[in-house]
Amino acid sequence: MTPEPPKPSALSVDELARLLSGIEGKTVTPDMVRADIAAGAPVGKDGRLNLIHYAAWLVKELQAHGS
DSSP states (O other): OOOOOOOOOSHHHHHHHHHHSSSTTTTHHHHHHHHHHHHTOOOOOOOBBOOHHHHHHHHHHHHTOOO
């Protein structure tokens, strides 16, 4: 039996970092995700992240900082 893929609406820090690292060959580490959480990225009460909410937060941050 194959393991279930992670749920995009409930990712651990490590799962999100692995998922994002597959995009455009850029490396995203769990420490980078934790830094985003410390900076205000949305995280659920259970410590899991919703990919859509995280992506929306990133876009908002990029717009606010002019990057």
